Amino acid sequence: MAYERSVEHLTKPSPEVALNHKPLQIVRLQRMENEEISLSASDLENLSVKVTEIESRLARLQTIVRKIDSDAYGKCEACQAEIDLEVLSSNPEASLCAAHAPEPGEIV
C-alpha cells in the first residue's frame, strides 16, 4: 500500500542519516568520558578559574557579535557617534566615544 510504504520510508533512516547519526567526534568524546580522570583539588580550582575566564570572554564576544549584527558596533552608547578606529583597535569592546568615555583613572 502506498501509505505503508511512505511510513516505512519516514521511519527508516536513509544511509546518510545513519552515517551522520554518530559522527566520529562524538564516539571519541564518549570514550574520553569513560576514561578515569584523576584531578587534584588545585587542578580543579585552576580549571574552574579558566572556565570562568573563558565564559566571561565568550559573553564579551557575544556582545560584540550582537552589536555587529544590529549595526551598533563602533557607535557610542551615549550619543551614537562613531568611536575612533584607534580606540576600537586598542579596545574592541569600547562602547563610548572620546567625549563620553571616562578619563583614565576616573571611577565610573
Ligand SMILES: [Zn+2]
Ligand atoms: Zn558619545
